[in-house]
Amino acid sequence: MAKRYRVIKRNGESAPLEIAKIRKVIQWAAEGLDINPIKLESSLGLHFRNNMTTGEIHETVIETSLRLTSIEEPDWRILAARLKLVDFYKRVHIARGIPYEYRYPSYCATVKNFVDKGIYSPVLLEKYSDKELHKAGQFLKQEYDYDYDYAGISLLIKRYMLEYDNQVIEMPQEALLTIALLIEQNQPSSVRLQRVRDTYTMLARRKISLATPILINLRRPNGNLSSCFITVFDDDTNSIFHTFEQVGQISSGGGGVGVSISRIRSHGARIRNSLGRAGGVVPNIRVVNDIALYFNQGGKRAGAVTVALDSWHLDMEDFLEIQTENGDQRRKAYDVFPQVVVTDRFMRAVEGGQDWYLFDPHEVRSKYGYELADLWGDTFEQALDHLYAEVKAGHIELFEKVNAKSLYKQIMKVQIETGMPYIAFKDTINRANPNKHVGIIPCTNLCVESYSVVKPSLIGPQRFDGTTLCRDVEPGLVHTCNLVSINMANLEDDELPAICETSVRILDNCIDITDVPVAEGQRHNELLRTVGVGMMGLADYLARRDIPYSGAAAKAAEVGEAFAYHCTAASCLLAEERGAYPLFDGSEWAQGKILCRERQWFKDHGTLDWNPLFERIAEHGIRNSHITAIAPNTSSSIVQGCTASVLPIFSKFYIDNNSNGTVPIVPPYIKDKLWHYQESKNIDQRDVVNLVAQLQIWVDTGISMELLFNLNNNLTAKDIYETHLLAWKKGCKAIYYTRSIQKNSNLITDKEECVSCSG
Incomplete structure (x- = not known):
């Protein structure tokens, strides 16, 4: 039974009889911190009452410390953490059934x-x-x-x-x-x-932060360590059900899933030559939605899936309605994360206010042999020109003509309401694909930073082989990636080479020991060895060096180049030790390119000497086909004590009301560098785009770029539209959430991040 203490008065202050013991613990916890423990003691009397247990007293001391936390005195939150640890250590010893020692x-x-x-x-x-x-x-x-x-x-x-x-x-x-x-x-x-x-x-x-699957699963028997997966529906019943199974298996293993659904025939398309029978993409999305809810990642949270549709698909307008409040609720899917995949041709049509045609992929495939979802760049544009001519000739049965700018405005309207859909710039992504000899990248992962070649498995009909029921399967590829992030807030510049080397080695090792939940993901791991080293705490890194975020694009380019160089060098070193990834031959790496660029480009645009690295890769190859990817890190940045990803902070000081109570959140260098932290809600988002674009030059996969538009700052839809166009023109590969702060409010459009990518 918990021991209770009587509260007595001393010099007009309330204090427990065991004040000497409390004072001793507080003095220990305050060691090395810039706080005055006497201030805490003087505040405690206001919160004590008669007959408090030792646990209640301890909690009161913690809560009082948190209330004292401010921009001027941020270290109180660290004292509160140390006091929490005292209780935590004791509870763990009790749970283990061993005598309590404070060690x-x-x-x-x-x-x-x-x-x-x-x-x-x-x-x-x-x-x-x-x-x-x-x-x-x-x-x-x-x-x-x-x-x-x-x-x-x-x-x-x-x-x-x-x-x-x-x-x-x-x-x-x-x-x-x-x-x-x-x-x-x-x-x-x-x-x-x-x-x-x-x-x-x-x-x-806290120099390196692990993604959630590694941090949770690596100690457990047979755990999945991969964060990000992308699969693709083929327009075939067997493939559709196989993809449903993949989504369930990945979700139950703790992975975030990206699903390209652009091959699926549109609503009202032909089935066995009968027009109007196809249900389209929405019924399939609803099934994916329910699978994500059912496979809830060990009971900790629902599975998380982004469903991607190309902007030419005839179901696009239905797709944009799946999370709005109005309309038929039977055609809604509120628990997936929609993503629109756009090409340069579409963005030019948007900018020029031109007509845009929506097609049924099944009709296009059956009549003309084009799998539009597999096309990008010049090949896509040539196919589109042919289809436009066929429309004018009256040869295409299912199509719709829309104004491209009006369609994009519809996308933006939904973003203002929900924060989504994400935008993936397909041509930009595929121009930087080093494995064009293997296939294309159809869309992004859940947090839009990790992707590579994806292929659907071709599933044959069921048949008996003796007494065994089986199918013939031509295996595809499910994008699979492991993630870590370098904590720039805690980084000294001379540490970067060693930290990059360790980060790449961690992820390459994980490929060999992970238990991938789907076979096509295991195959992808073995053949392409995709990894994603990212960054977090960039806003802290900049503030610590007295650089305001809105003017940091040049510094970002400098940091990005060093980051790219040392991560690439680390993968090359592993290739020397262990061999290049199996599909290296035929890749752009094998053609003498780094980041899909020729050697001369680095001479013209870089500041480091890349020549030795070109020579080493020519001799030894590269271990990992993709190496860098910058995740959002919203949750793990709290654990790491830094700002999230490479984005500016939302607020210099705020209170998070969660299951742990009222918790102050303060960036690490706020006391001394207050004026160098710029809040995203007060930054022109074009500055964010410019900085991310400079980093994107050096990041071979993607960056989770979130945009936040404060409508209290006299912003209009035109500002959001122009910022999106700037992101496309500057070479950003995707736009994650487009959030907005509504007028006369601090509320933002919100949806919880993917924990799988949060590391």
Whole structure:
């Protein structure tokens, strides 16, 4: 039973009888922080009452610390985190049934216990001896826990620490050290523990942030480590049901899914030569919606799926209505994330206010042999010119003529209401595809930063082989990618080469040890070895160097080039050690290009000497077909204690009301660099586009660029329209959310991010 303390008066202040013990804990927690503990003590009396338990007193001290947090005194949130850890350590020891000590127990004993309970993978004991585990345990530093602020440590404990019997049983540094051991399990014995130490230290010091599937699943037996997947519907019943199964398998494994649905015949199209029988894309989207809800990623959250449709598809106008409040609710899908895939031809038609035609892909395929969803660039434009001529000749049965600008305005109207659809610039994406010899990139992933070649599996009819029921399958490719992000807020410039090298190695190692939920994803992993090293905390990096975000495009280009160089060099080093990715021959890498650009381009536009890297790739190849991708990191940036991704902050100080209570969120350098943090809601979003475009030059996959339009700043639809056009013209590959702050309100159009990509 909890011990209760009587509250007495001292000099007019309320204080518990155990004030000396509380003062001692507070003094410990305040060590190294720029705060005055006496201020906390003087505030506590206002919140004490008679007969409080020790737990209630502890919570009151934490809550008071959080209330004291401000821009002028941000360190109170770190003190609150340390006080939370005191209670957390005690609860973990109780859950484990071991005597409480204010320190981590034996790491080797913990591993054996957790493997025995089925919490940790048995691979740990198969790969490492007791001696090695004891030595690895010496790498663990409890003091790294004390760097978190309250929001960060609360989210880390709630979302990422493993449970047993419905109790959190794992501590942060145990998790990170175990992850490092498993990541480096197949390294040469001569360097393995040193690499474990390096990897653990970078994770523990919050130099590198892991995506959620790695951070949650790597310690567990047979966990999926990949964040991002893209699959594609073929216009065939067997393929449709196979794709439904893929979405379910990926969602249940914790991955975010992108689905291209552009091959599906339109509503009212022919089935077996009977016109008007096809249901179109919307019924299939509704099934995907319900699959995402059903496979809820271990009960933690619903699955997350972006459904992508090309802008020429005859069902486009129905597609734009799937999340609006008006209309037939039987044709709605509120839990998917819509994405419109646009070509340069469409954007030119939008800019020029020209006519645009919508087609049924089935009719085009059956009459003319074009799979429009597989075309881009000149080939697409030639096919479109042919189809336009056929329309004028009266040879096409199903089509609709619309004004391109009016259609884009309809897209923008829905974005103002819901924040979506996302926009994917198909030609820009595919021009930068190094694997054109393999296929095309049909759309983006859930957070619009990760994508590569995708192909549908061709599924034959069921048949018996003896007593076995089977199908003939020509396997396709499901884009599969693992993600980490470099925390720029904690980065010193001279650390970048080593951090990039470790980041690429982490992800390449993950490819070899992950349990991919679908076979076509495993095939993609093996053949293309796609990874995505990203950035977070760029706004902190800039503020720390006294650079305002709105004028940082040139600095972004400098940072982006160094980031690209060292990540590419790291993948080349792995190719020397382990070999190039299997489909390297025929790729643009093999043709003497980096980032799909010739050597001369780097001489004209770069500031670093890329020649040695060109020579090394010519000799050894590259290990990973895609290497960099910048994710949104909205949740994991809270754990890392930095700003999200490469975007400006929304607010310099705000209170997050969540299940952990009222939690202050403050960027790391706010006290000394207040005026160098610029809030996104007050920045011209064209400045955001310009900065992201400079980074995009050096990022071989994509960037989760979110735009925020504050309608209180006299913005109009024309401003949003022109910013979208600028993004296309500047070479951005996609637009993530287009959010808006409504007039006379701080409310923004909102939809929860994909946790899978959040690392």
